[in-house]
Amino acid sequence: MNLRRLLLISVPYAWLLLLFLVPFGIVLKISLSDQALAIPPYTPTFDLAAGWQGFVDFLSKLDFENYSWLTQDDLYWKAYLSSLQIAALSTVLTLLVGYPIAYGMANAPTEWRPTLMMLVILPFWTSFLIRVYAWIGILGQNGYLNQLLLWTGVIDEPLVMLNTPFAVYIGIVYTYLPFMVLPIYATLEKLDHDLLEAAEDLGCSRFQAFWLVTVPLSKPGIIAGSFLVFIPAVGEFVIPSLLGGSRTLMIGKVLWDEFFSNRDWPTASAVAVLLLLILIVPIVLFQRHQQKMQELDA
Amino acid sequence: MNKRFSWFNATSLTLGFAFLYLPILILIIYSFNESKLVTVWAGFSTKWYGVLLHDQAYLDAVKITLKVAVVSSTVATILGTMAAWVLVRAGRFPGRTLFSGMIYAPLVVPDVITGLSLLLLFIAMGLDRGVGTIILAHTTFSMCYVSVVVSSRLVSFDMSLEEAALDLGCSPFDAFRSVTLPIIAPAVISGWLLSFTLSLDDLVISSFASGPSATTLPMKIFSQVRLGLNPEVNALSTIMIAIVTIGVVTSSVLTKRASVRRQRQEQAALAQG
Amino acid sequence: MNSTPAVATDVFAPWEDPGATPLIRFDHVTKRFGSFTAIDDLSLDIYEREFFALLGPSGCGKTTLMRMLAGFETPTEGLITLGGQDLAGVPPNRRPVNMMFQSYALFPHLTVADNIAFGLKRSDMAKSEIAGRVDEMLALVQLSKFASRKPHQISGGQRQRVALARALAKAPKLLLLDEPLAALDKKLREETQFELMDIQEKLGTTFVIVTHDQEEAMTVASRVAVMDHGRLVQVATPEVIYEQPNSRYVADFIGDVNLIEGRVLECTGGKCRISWAEGVDPVTAIASETLNKGDSCCIAVRPEKLAISAQRPPDAVNALSGKVLDIGYLGNISTYHVGMPGGRVLKVQVANHNRLARRPFTWDDEVWISFTETAAVVLTS
Numbered sequence: 001m002n003l004r005r006l007l008l009i010s011v012p013y014a015w016l017l018l019l020f021l022v023p024f025g026i027v028l029k030i031s032l033s034d035q036a037l038a039i040p041p042y043t044p045t046f047d048l049a050a051g052w053q054g055f056v057d058f059l060s061k062l063d064f065e066n067y068s069w070l071t072q073d074d075l076y077w078k079a080y081l082s083s084l085q086i087a088a089l090s091t092v093l094t095l096l097v098g099y100p101i102a103y104g105m106a107n108a109p110t111e112w113r114p115t116l117m118m119l120v121i122l123p124f125w126t127s128f129l130i131r132v133y134a135w136i137g138i139l140g141q142n143g144y145l146n147q148l149l150l151w152t153g154v155i156d157e158p159l160v161m162l163n164t165p166f167a168v169y170i171g172i173v174y175t176y177l178p179f180m181v182l183p184i185y186a187t188l189e190k191l192d193h194d195l196l197e198a199a200e201d202l203g204c205s206r207f208q209a210f211w212l213v214t215v216p217l218s219k220p221g222i223i224a225g226s227f228l229v230f231i232p233a234v235g236e237f238v239i240p241s242l243l244g245g246s247r248t249l250m251i252g253k254v255l256w257d258e259f260f261s262n263r264d265w266p267t268a269s270a271v272a273v274l275l276l277l278i279l280i281v282p283i284v285l286f287q288r289h290q291q292k293m294q295e296l297d298a
Numbered sequence: 299m300n301k302r303f304s305w306f307n308a309t310s311l312t313l314g315f316a317f318l319y320l321p322i323l324i325l326i327i328y329s330f331n332e333s334k335l336v337t338v339w340a341g342f343s344t345k346w347y348g349v350l351l352h353d354q355a356y357l358d359a360v361k362i363t364l365k366v367a368v369v370s371s372t373v374a375t376i377l378g379t380m381a382a383w384v385l386v387r388a389g390r391f392p393g394r395t396l397f398s399g400m401i402y403a404p405l406v407v408p409d410v411i412t413g414l415s416l417l418l419l420f421i422a423m424g425l426d427r428g429v430g431t432i433i434l435a436h437t438t439f440s441m442c443y444v445s446v447v448v449s450s451r452l453v454s455f456d457m458s459l460e461e462a463a464l465d466l467g468c469s470p471f472d473a474f475r476s477v478t479l480p481i482i483a484p485a486v487i488s489g490w491l492l493s494f495t496l497s498l499d500d501l502v503i504s505s506f507a508s509g510p511s512a513t514t515l516p517m518k519i520f521s522q523v524r525l526g527l528n529p530e531v532n533a534l535s536t537i538m539i540a541i542v543t544i545g546v547v548t549s550s551v552l553t554k555r556a557s558v559r560r561q562r563q564e565q566a567a568l569a570q571g
Numbered sequence: 572m573n574s575t576p577a578v579a580t581d582v583f584a585p586w587e588d589p590g591a592t593p594l595i596r597f598d599h600v601t602k603r604f605g606s607f608t609a610i611d612d613l614s615l616d617i618y619e620r621e622f623f624a625l626l627g628p629s630g631c632g633k634t635t636l637m638r639m640l641a642g643f644e645t646p647t648e649g650l651i652t653l654g655g656q657d658l659a660g661v662p663p664n665r666r667p668v669n670m671m672f673q674s675y676a677l678f679p680h681l682t683v684a685d686n687i688a689f690g691l692k693r694s695d696m697a698k699s700e701i702a703g704r705v706d707e708m709l710a711l712v713q714l715s716k717f718a719s720r721k722p723h724q725i726s727g728g729q730r731q732r733v734a735l736a737r738a739l740a741k742a743p744k745l746l747l748l749d750e751p752l753a754a755l756d757k758k759l760r761e762e763t764q765f766e767l768m769d770i771q772e773k774l775g776t777t778f779v780i781v782t783h784d785q786e787e788a789m790t791v792a793s794r795v796a797v798m799d800h801g802r803l804v805q806v807a808t809p810e811v812i813y814e815q816p817n818s819r820y821v822a823d824f825i826g827d828v829n830l831i832e833g834r835v836l837e838c839t840g841g842k843c844r845i846s847w848a849e850g851v852d853p854v855t856a857i858a859s860e861t862l863n864k865g866d867s868c869c870i871a872v873r874p875e876k877l878a879i880s881a882q883r884p885p886d887a888v889n890a891l892s893g894k895v896l897d898i899g900y901l902g903n904i905s906t907y908h909v910g911m912p913g914g915r916v917l918k919v920q921v922a923n924h925n926r927l928a929r930r931p932f933t934w935d936d937e938v939w940i941s942f943t944e945t946a947a948v949v950l951t952s
Contacts, residue, residue, distance in 0.1 A: 004471055009388055009397075012381040012441065016400040019438040023415030026422055101314035104307035112303075116311065118550050123318055126542045128499050129516050130535040133523050134321035137328065140527070142337050144324055177318065197643055198676035200663040202690030202741070212689075216680045235408020237502050242523060252410045256502075259414060269418070272411045283406050296723075 031066055031269035066270035076254065076271065080278065083251040086165060086240075087233035090172035094229045095222060097173055098180035102221070103214075105181070106188035117185070124178045132171050132242050139167050139243070163245025171239040176232070180225035187221030188214070220293050227286035235275060251275055322539060329532035336527035346533040353530065359518040362429060363498060366514060370436035371493035377437065378444025378493075379486055383474070385445060386452040404442040412439060413506030420507065427509030435507040436497045443496065444489035451485035452478075495542075583793065584808075585618035592655070594619045594777055595640065595745065600649030602635055602801075609635040610646070611801035622771050622778045624792035626785060626824075632801040633781045637747050640779065641670045654744065664693070669743040673750040675734035677722040683733050684709065684718040690741045708736040711770065728759050735767075739774065748780040752787060764790045785825045789813065797821050813873075815859070818952045822871040829877075829917050831870040838862045843949050845870060848913040854889040856947035869950045874920040876946035879907060879932065880939050887941035893917065895936045907932065909940055 070076040105116045123131060138144050139161040146158040161167055191214060199209035237252035244250065251271065259268040303311070329347075333340035350356060385398055404412060416435045420427055455478060463473035479486075501516040508514065513521075522528045585591040593616035602610040609632045617623045625633035638644045639651060642663035651658045658666065669690065677686050687708050691701045709715045712732035717725055722733065731751065738746055751767070752760045768791050771778050782788050788795045789809040796806040797820070805817045816822035819830060833847035833854075843862055846853040847870065856870055883890050896916065897908035907919040919940060932938055 005388060008380050009384050009391055012377050012384060012445075013393070013397055015377055015438070015441070016381075016397070019416065019419070019434060020400050020404060021396075023419040026418045027411070027415045030418060097314070097317065100310035104303075104311040104314065107307050108303060108311070114550070114554065118546065119315060120318070122543065122546055123322070125495055125546055126322070126539050127516070127519075127535070129501055129519055129523070130325070130531075130538065131322070133519070133531060133535065134325045136523070137337055137527055138321055138324065140337065142335075144337060147337070174317070174321070181314075192674060192676065194672045194674045194676035195678060197641075197663070198670070198672055198678075198737075199689070200643075201641055201668075201670045202737070203664045203693030205662075205664055208693070213678060217678075219680075231406050232408065235410055237408075237410050238520075252408060255410045255414065259506075265418070268414060272414050275408065276411055279406070279408070286406070287402070 027269045027272055030266055031273045032063060033266050034063075034065065066266050067274070069267065070270055070274060075249075076251075079249045079251045079254045080274070082249045083234050083236075084278070086168055086172070086248075086250060087230050087236075090169045090176075090233055091226050091230045093169055094173045094176055094180045095226060098177055098225065099184060099218075099222070101177075102181045102184035102188055102218075105185050106191070113189075120178050120181050120185075128175060129238060131175050132239055135167065135171055135174065135243060136162060139170070162243060163247065165244065165248050167243035167245075168240050168248050168250070171243045172229070172233050172236065175239065176229040179228040183224040183228065184218055184221035187218045191217055220289070223289050224286075224293070227282060227289070231279060231282055231286065234279060325532055326536045326539065329529070329536040331529065331532075334529055336529055336532060346529040347537075350530045350533045350537075355513075356515070356518060356530070356534065359513050359515040362512055363515040366429060366432050366436060366504075367494050367497035370433045370497050371440055371490050373433075374437045374440030374493045375444050375486060375490045378441040378489055379448050381441060381445035382448035382452055385449045401442050401445050404439045405446065409500075409502035410506075413503040416503065417506040427507065428511045429508075431507045431509070432504050432512060432514065435503050436493075436500060439503065440493035440496055443492050444486075447489040447492060448482060448485045451482045455482060583620065585621070586616070586794065591618060593617060594621075594654055595779075596650075596652045597636075598650040598652070600639070600646045600651060602632075602639065602644060603647045609801050610639075612649070613801070613803060615796065615803060615806065617777065617779065619777055620775050622768065622780070622791055622793045624788035624795045625779065625781045625798060626783070626788040626795050627798035628783060628824075631798040633783075633798050634749065635801075636798075637670075637749060637779060637781045640745065641668055641747055642666050667744040668747060669738040669741055669745075670747040670749065671734045671738040671751050673753060675722075675730050675754075677730055677733055677737070679722050682719050682721055683714060683725065686722070686733055687737045687740050689737065694741055704740060708740045711739070711773075712736045727754055728763065731755060731763065735770070739770075739776065742774075743776065745777045745779065748778060750782055751780065753782075753784070760787070761790075767791055789825070797824060815948060816871060816950070817859075819869055819871070819950050822948070822950060827874050827918060827920070829870075829872050829874060831872070831915070831917075833868060833870055835862045835864055835866045835868055837864055842944065843868075845949065848911070848915070851891065851912055852889075854891075854947065855944045856889075856949050857945055858949035860951070862949070862951065866951065870947045871950055872942060872947040874906065874918040875904075875922075876942055877917065877919040878941050879909070879919050879921060880941065881932070881936075883939045884941050887939075888944045889947075890939050890941040891917075892937065892939050895932050895934055895938055898930065898932075898934065905930075907938075909938060 101120070105113060105120070108116055136143075140146070141158050141160070141162070143162065145161065146155075149155045150158065195213050195217070196209050199213045200206070204212060235252045236250060237256055240248050240250040240253045241256070244253070252275075255268055255271045255275070258264050258271060328336055328339070330342050330344060331339055332343035332345065381397075381401055385401065388394075413435070416431075416438070417427075420431050420434075425431055459477055459481070460473045463477040464470065468476060499516065500514075501520050504514045505517055505520075508517070519531055519534065522531055595615075595617040597613055597615040600610055600613050601608065611632075613632075613636070625636060627633050635644060639646055640653075640658075642658070642661060645659065653666070653668070678689065681689065684705050687705045688701050691704055696704065705718075706715065709718055712735055714725075714729060714732055714736070717729060722730055725733070731754070735748075735751070738748075748767075752763055755763060764787060767778075771791075780788070780791060789812070792809060794806060795809055795812050797804045797812065799820055805812060805821045807815075812821060812825055816825065822828045823830065831847050831854075833845040836844040836846050836853055838844075838858065838861055841857055841859075841861070842855060843858045844853045844855050845868060854870060856872075858868075862868060878884070883892070891911060893909040893911045895907055896910045899906040899908075902923070904920050904922050907921065909917050909919055911917060917940060
């Protein structure tokens with residue numbers, strides 16, 4: 001039994017150590033190294049043969065140069081800021097679009113709910129890339145939306161929508177909508193209808209009852225949904241690179257370009273480390289929130 | 299309680315689902331467009347499906363993608379189920395906090411960071427990048443999803459069933475295999491399906507983890523789509539959407555039937571009662 | 572519905588006064604849900620300061636009746652008035668009626684004090700007065716110490732009292748209580764019943780309580796309405812309901828009863844002689860109406876109104892002989908199941924005044940059961 005237990009623990013443990021934690025160590029190390037025209041394109045490289053002295057030398061050559069570089073070149077901090085801002089605004093938009101859907105589902109006839117639930121989840125199973133791609137055709141200069149608007153006479157000139165932040169907002173709202181709808185639906189579905197009747201009985205109008213009872217009680221779902229949209233949106237790569245064009249600055253795309261186009265591994269690593277540090281705050285907050293909810297449920 | 303849709307709910311659901319499904323619908327419709335210009339309708343045609351099916355680059359990408367998805371999701375399901383057991387049942391052991399942290403972290407770390415770090419690892423280890431490294435990468439993030447799905451089922455598992463098995467003479471391992479595993483099987487299966495889908499879908503991590511020898515389908519699509527609209531991609535999207543829709547609808551119908559049958563049997567048993 | 576009162580009328584009894592105007596009037600009210608008729612052409616008056624109980628099994632329509640008062644359901648036909656005002660079209664939030672929900676429906680995100688203040692904040696009450704009113708209500712239900720707790724941090728009994736305080740805070744003309752004590756355990760329930768009565772008496776608010784628990788209805792209510800299938804079967808004081816049920820349904824629903832089917836032999840001056848089995852003496856009982864010879868009827872007699880003895884009591888009007896089949900010892904009382912000729916079983920309850928050293932009767936003993944002519948009621952419906 002104990003041998004089995006050891007085996008059961010150690011196999012996934014070792015796997016995650018090797019393929020998750022160690023790689024982060026490497027990223028951290030390279031972020032402190034210097035770029036070099038070599039293979040691999042950075043120095044210092046750690047030389048095992050030099051022993052302890054080699055290790056000390058190696059440590060002494062690490063520095064925070066790349067990080068100070070990040071703060072000096074305004075491309076980076078602008079990209080961080082703009083990522084956070086785009087993620088925050090799209091989270092709010094997703095909430096505004098998602099809440100009525102979740103509310104409608106939770107108040108739908110009981111026999112309809114599984115179907116509606118499936119309809120919300122179904123897009124999640126289809127390719128993310130394809131769902132983003134679908135909007136290129138809609139938002140483009142000659143896209144379906146411009147065709148429709150021109151045809152109905154709302155506009156005379158096609159609007160520029162693709163390759164703007166607007167397209168990125170649409171892309172994020174569209175692809176992350178299920179992550180917002182489902183947690184909110186879960187809290188709304190549990191909502192005791194008596195509470196709304198009690199609020200009305202105590203003098204609330206329908207709308208007041210919604211605002212004073214439904215909304216506060218669905219707060220856990222709103223918070224969970226917002227984190228589930230915000231956290232991945234900050235580091236999003238596919239949406240800004242397909243819909244955002246060159247004018248939309250997002251850090252995931254900067255990292256990609258730094259790595260693949262400029263082959264500047266130390267800078268790319270520093271960008272990654274800083275992005276992770278920024279995300280740790282919302283991640284920890286989210287974790288706490290989920291734990292609190294679990295404890296309340298129990 | 300609610301027998302009908304209220305006016306407000308019907309409207310918000312209609313608008314919401316229109317937003318979710320219209321883009322996909324348009325994509326599907328225009329996959330049957332004759333013209334090479336995707337947004338200009340020039341009559342019905344299935345020619346782009348023909349072009350697609352003879353495009354060797356796509357066919358190769360599909361092969362690689364499926365291979366990666368099947369292998370990585372299977373390994374991830376095994377590792378993830380083990381990890382779920384460790385999280386829920388193994389009790390205390392040194393480094394438990396680190397372990398659960400490593401399970402949950404990949405779910406929230408941006409793909410670009412995971413991809414970058416894995417690539418740097420593969421280089422440091424001197425591995426040749428290709429199908430193998432993509433599988434390693436996919437297995438790593440997939441196992442975390444599997445273990446989250448399975449452990450949430452394990453938490454609600456009625457321990458007295460396993461205790462009954464122990465009482466009847468099973469060893470702890472036997473009890474897990476012969477009682478617990480069959481009962482949590484649906485969660486394990488959905489873990490596998492989730493891994494499979496995530497693997498099929500992944501672009502960013504694959505791009506970092508693969509070398510010039512291996513191009514997965516999302517990588518191929520991405521390289522095409524970057525240059526703009528492409529009728530072949532529309533056709534391919536339609537096929538993928540059709541497969542997924544058929545799969546999801548079938549499985550939900552089957553689940554519903556099973557639950558209806560179960561209810562009927564329970565009612566029949568009660569009636570005999 | 573016009574039963575004669577069993578108690579003196581100098582106590583509170585506005586329903587006895589033809590000049591009194593009711594607070595609530597149901598006038599030929601019908602409520603249908605699709606093809607299902609929940610309330611069937613029902614008329615009822617409830618007076619100010621009453622503690623009125625709607626009693627019946629689940630599905631009898633009592634909850635629908637209450638929800639129509641609260642404004643959550645509208646009658647399909649008929650009129651409901653409150654203090655002379657037609658309630659049709661008045662939404663729940665504009666009615667001077669508050670409700671205590673069976674689930675209590677306490678807002679989990681608000682403290683006890685905020686729950687109580689919730690309705691006040693929606694009223695015209697000045698902000699400065701709200702805090703004082705909340706304190707007053709907290710004191711009324713003895714929860715002042717728990718003002719800043721959340722609902723999940725207090726016990727079930729305390730939650731029940733918060734719900735009561737919240738519903739009473741706006742000083743409604745009418746308080747509706749939907750199975751208010753159903754979630755409490757028996758002992759707490761009994762204590763709370765008396766507290767409810769005290770509070771009702773102190774405030775003078777009209778209470779309408781919905782319950783399926785007949786003991787609860789009997790304990791708290793000034794009048795009880797027994798309902799079945801959307802109709803009122805009997806509306807009367809608890810004493811009348813118990814002592815003079817107007818039907819088998821009421822007799823059977825309230826408390827324990829022996830129901831004996833029989834046929835009228837003769838009926839003079841309200842006294843009927845009724846035969847109920849071959850070769851057995853007929854019994855004499857009081858009927859509220861004159862019955863004809865040969866009418867089939869039913870004698871209802873409560874187990875505690877039967878006496879049990881080894882010999883036939885010499886002066887007994889009604890005496891029947893039988894055999895002890897079963898004995899149930901309940902501490903304060905004992906229940907005997909006595910088999911009669913023809914297979915009928917009567918239940919007899921005897922109070923255990925003395926400490927029980929030895930049972931006076933045991934299994935298979937031949938015994939006599941006797942009762943007075945006023946102990947039994949003759950029912951025809």
